[in-house]
């Protein structure tokens with residue numbers, strides 16, 4: 449006999465587990481199905497983000513940044529250190545402990561909220577029936593009045609560089625190295641490539657990033673991207689080669705020789721390890737039975753409307769498996785929206801205020817439109833920016849690289865975008881998100897009191913600069 453639920457969620461990443469908790473909180477009888485097994489074959493919740501994505505990468509970024517600071521910055525502060533060394537195994541263990549705490553925490557939250565969890569692989573059949581193949585091979589049949597697909601994404605593989613779990617790895621393998629590779633290649637200068645490249649660069653690897661496109665971070669505001677490119681290549685020592693398309697690889701005696709083409713023709717580079725970070729694709733393998741009726745688009749994403757409804761009434765899809773940025777917080781917000789819709793509320797999501805962050809050092813963060821997008825829209829806008837070099841707190845922190853840039857509508861003064869390249873940008877960008885959520889004008893930020901000394905004063909000054917009123921710089925134009 450099939451077990452009956454108001455909601456059956458497939459996948460417990462930040463999309464699925466948040467949707468399940470919210471649905472249960474709203475009084476809906478909720479089940480979640482998750483197939484993840486750790487390396488030692490233990491079931492785990494939290495999806496890509498908690499197990500092999502956001503959290504472990506940030507744990508290693510933090511450790512590597514500490515080492516880098518100790519090696520390069522402490523002396524400036526008058527602190528001497530002798531015999532500095534890196535224990536990669538200890539770093540990886542700390543990362544795994546954090547992952548364990550968080551994934552265990554998600555299991556506890558699901559239980560505490562009364563969500564019934566099934567550990568195994570879920571497949572959606574016709575009439576919102578979900579068949580679960582449990583890890584022990586037994587099956588369970590669930591019937592949901594509603595089903596939420598939250599099956600996430602997996603790394604894209606490219607034929608020239610097939611991963612082998614040793615010399616050629618994807619983002620998951622790059623979080624598992626047991627020592628610092630002497631020479632590391634990274635294919636793809638996207639978010640994941642830059643973050644993972646930074647981790648190993650800071651720990652001492654010589655890092656070469658091969659990127660097919662000629663433009664660095666095309667989705668970011670180009671003033672910020674140019675600033676960041678200069679910093680990464682000139683100061684941080686990342687060797688980022690733009691316009692370099694990887695065409696082949698050969699593994700030779702524990703090393704990998706990569707062939708790529710740039711404007712000068714074919715070239716080769718040899719690395720001890722190669723990270724393939726060329727993007728992720730939606731994951732629906734084995735989850736959608738032929739008769740389930742759910743349509744995919746031409747790129748394999750589950751087709752949904754603005755409120756995440758699929759082509760089958762009562763079946764929703766959220767997170768990386770649907771259109772939009774592949775970000776944990778985007779999936780979670782969609783999860784909340786869908787749970788509320790199922791509970792009878794008319795919930796909607798504001799896709800215009802989703803923040804983007806790249807956790808390099810300094811960090812890159814933005815919300816809203818870039819100047820390039822506004823230009824191509826033919827919008828009438830005004831821009832203010834402020835350099836971190838003029839911020840006292842940033843000087844105290846030895847973190848004066850970067851800037852804050854704010855763009856506002858020329859007529860209404862409404863903030864259209866905020867773009868930051870600065871230490872701590874991931875936290876500072878929340879100010880832009882809140883401002884935009886509340887439809888603030890640049891003047892609203894100008895009239896707000898910011899604590900001194902803080903790096904956020906650059907947000908205040910950039911807002912003032914929108915109208916050529918910055919205090920701590922000479923404004924280019926008089927008012």
Ligand code: FAD
Nearest residue numbers: 459461463483495496497501502570600767768774775776
């Ligand atoms: P996922 O987290 O991928 O979860 C999907 C879950 O569904 C998985 O647990 C999977 O096992 C399960 N599943 C799939 N099919 C089935 C099935 N048939 N039956 C049962 N279970 C199934 N995003 C950020 O916002 N910030 C970051 O800093 C960040 N850093 C990242 C770093 C790395 C290295 C990577 C790889 C990604 C990073 N991301 C980051 C992206 C983020 O991880 C994803 O956007 C997020 O995990 C998507 O959530 P999701 O719930 O849609 O899917």
Ligand code: AMP
Nearest residue numbers: 636637638639658659660693694726727
């Ligand atoms: P993202 O999708 O943001 O994670 O970025 C992935 C990056 O990998 C993109 O900027 C792609 O241009 C880049 N990329 C994809 N295929 C190749 C390739 N064969 N060689 C070099 N770069 C690539």
